[in-house]
Amino acid sequence: MKLEVAALTKCYGQTRALDGLSLSVAAARVLVLIGPSGGGKSTLLRVLGGLETADSGTAAVNDHLLSADPASLQAYRRKNGFLFQQFNLFPHLTALQNIALPLEKVHGHSPAVAKQMAEQALARFDLLDHAHKLPTQLSGGQQQRVGIARAVARQPEVLFLDEPTSALDPEMTAEVLELIQELAEAGQDIILSTHEMGFARAVADQIAFVAAGKIEELAPPASLFGDPKSPLCQRFLSRVMRY
Numbered sequence: 001m002k003l004e005v006a007a008l009t010k011c012y013g014q015t016r017a018l019d020g021l022s023l024s025v026a027a028a029r030v031l032v033l034i035g036p037s038g039g040g041k042s043t044l045l046r047v048l049g050g051l052e053t054a055d056s057g058t059a060a061v062n063d064h065l066l067s068a069d070p071a072s073l074q075a076y077r078r079k080n081g082f083l084f085q086q087f088n089l090f091p092h093l094t095a096l097q098n099i100a101l102p103l104e105k106v107h108g109h110s111p112a113v114a115k116q117m118a119e120q121a122l123a124r125f126d127l128l129d130h131a132h133k134l135p136t137q138l139s140g141g142q143q144q145r146v147g148i149a150r151a152v153a154r155q156p157e158v159l160f161l162d163e164p165t166s167a168l169d170p171e172m173t174a175e176v177l178e179l180i181q182e183l184a185e186a187g188q189d190i191i192l193s194t195h196e197m198g199f200a201r202a203v204a205d206q207i208a209f210v211a212a213g214k215i216e217e218l219a220p221p222a223s224l225f226g227d228p229k230s231p232l233c234q235r236f237l238s239r240v241m242r243y
């Protein structure tokens with residue numbers, strides 16, 4: 001994927017979540033956002049995915065210039081896939097229904113086609129045994145895997161993942177990270193935020209260190225982790241890598 005982001009600003013009341021953020025990525029399969037809490041990672045993911053509009057600045061994803069026009073933003077959003085930290089699934093629907101319903105209601109597929117696509121998505125990630133379970137009958141890791149299956153059921157142009165494992169224990173974290181790695185290896189373009197530094201290093205083509213609403217540093221993992229240039233990034237890494 002290709003990104004051209006210039007001087008993006010987004011405020012929530014007095015808070016500048018994005019503060020003139022610029023980012024240029026010529027070609028990357030997986031872009032990972034790391035950085036301190038409150039730095040702007042989630043806001044950037046929402047803006048790049050078309051879930052929110054910035055107050056000013058421009059962003060182009062794969063040469064598609066994001067506009068504030070609701071109809072074109074909605075069309076853009078529907079090309080992408082999303083998964084957030086937690087509470088992704090509708091609690092009153094089974095795993096299968098969770099995937100099939102948006103395919104029907106949002107994307108206009110017939111019930112039969114939606115069900116078939118949902119079954120394929122579950123099968124792809126070894127989740128067919130869980131098709132008829134409600135979210136409460138699944139582990140956190142299984143819920144997130146169903147959430148990812150739903151997000152990729154329509155082969156999104158870009159998959160946006162916001163801290164997909166932050167609510168999970170280590171074993172479940174591993175099963176979700178393995179799935180994400182598998183998607184990346186299959187060619188899926190992904191932009192994700194995470195606090196899992198080992199995973200970031202393994203899966204990313206480019207890592208962006210986001211702090212105070214800006215990209216402080218952008219580099220391939222070996223150089224960002226091995227030889228960070230920005231003092232803020234150095235301090236962040238020395239703290240999170242200490243234990």
Ligand SMILES: Nc1ncnc2c1ncn2[C@@H]1O[C@H](COP(=O)(O)OP(=O)(O)O)[C@@H](O)[C@H]1O
Nearest residue numbers: 012015016017036037038039040041042043044
């Ligand atoms: N919907 C919102 N309403 C009010 N403030 C928000 C909202 N979303 C984010 N913020 C604020 O914007 C800043 C950046 O937040 P966020 O993008 O969530 O950072 P990160 O994901 O890196 O933790 C924080 O100060 C946060 O409190």
Ligand SMILES: [Mg+2]
Nearest residue numbers: 041042043162
């Ligand atoms: Mg966040």
